[in-house]
Amino acid sequence: MNQTMLDFIKQNAPCYIYDKSMITERCRVLRNAMPEALFLYSVKTNPFLPVIKTVAAEGFGADAASSGEVFKALEAGIPSENIYYSSPGKTLEDIDKIFGKCVIIADSLSELETLSDYAAAKGETCSAGIRINPLFTMDGEAPSPGKFGIDEELLTPESLDFPNIKVTGIHVHLKSQILDAATLCRYYENCFDLGQRINAIPGVCIEFINFGSGIGTVYDKACEEPLDFNRIALTVKKLAKQNETTLRGKLIFETGRFLVCNAGTYYTKIADKKVSRGRTYLIVENGLNGFLRPAMAQVLKRNTGSYLEFGQEPLYTSPGQCSFSLPERPEDGENEIVDIAGNLCTSLDVMAEGITLPIAKTGDIVEVTNAGSYGLTLSPAMFSSHRPPKEFLL
Secondary structure (H helix, E strand, C coil), X not given: CCHHHHHHHHHHCCEEEECHHHHHHHHHHHHXXXXXXXXXXXXXXXXXXXXXXXXXXXXXXXXXXXXXXXXXXXXXXXXXXXXXXXXXXXXXXXXXXXXXXXXXXXXXXXXXXXXXXXHHHCCCCEEEEEEEEXXXXXXXXXXXXXXXXXXXXXXXXCCCCCCCEEEEEEECCCCCCCCCHHHHHHHHHHHHHHHHHHHCCCCCCCCEEECCCCCCCCCCCCCCCCCCHHHHHHHHHHHHHXXXXXXXXXXXXXXXXXXXXXXXXXXXXXXXXXXXXXXXXEEECCCCXXXXXXXXXXXXXXXXXXXXXXXXXXXXXXXXXXXXXXCCCCCCCCEEEEEEEECCCCCCCEEEEXXXXXXXXXXXXXXXXXXXXCCCCCCCCCHHHCCCCEEEEC
């Protein structure tokens, strides 16, 4: 890291820095692999407006999980027809605010009824998608109940008979952060088959399939392999061919955290260094309340005895989900074993335990990787009324 960059970080830490060139490159990786697709940026992963604008400039749409995210996408310049609003529990106020400004994905039959009544009061007919809890699963288990979507078996001509609603698309989202191409390809094929089944229901005309579930990204290069985009590309090309002679609808894929996770880094300062009964602590500014995910990994480990094998998304992904370094200290110098803890008045505010770092001193910068997604947006920045971290797109 050059001195100019280090000076900038020391002046602004705690802060998040996002790499614009990496985000743009990731957009192009997806577009080159699947030219048949419309991609939606998952705004919830990182709602920082300059980041959304960067993705919008690459021609991506938006997956909005709230009415607020719909307006962020509009502000970033994304056309309303490429903003898909999908979340459970939309209120009448939400519908009133975004009606006509995005594609609405209804999460329940009662939501469809509310939407139909709202459209009727305006003297309009509304096109809408439906989120489905399908009879298939990502990993081949039996289907289960869930808070998201309408159970597939409940979808009948009678249940979808709303006078002011035309069902024009489906959305499925079962599991995120999938890195196994075979699993994802099988899931895509199942979603396309589901679209054809729903299209056969009288009164339904499927114009889009949102495959959901995002695109996985590598957190830990030591034990994770990146997604095989060649295999994904072949499956999507095959589905696009089928689509040409059947549904002729949009094939939509959500980006998940693929665009932004590895493009973000969190920087914070060491406020104090102390030793307690032989254990060395680096006390940093804005630990848990600046970047929650590393602290959540430690909470889970303390309560289960070891790092969890399976992710608890979006709070925890894997043991190696973040790495820590000291950009001011030479890596080939003398090291020490430390815990990194934040400055909140809670014992849960620990970002790392028993890690080896170069010998640090108060005022040094700590660098934390994989902070581009579910970083500041998940962190309890108001805890103890500390100043929140800044954000920069560079």
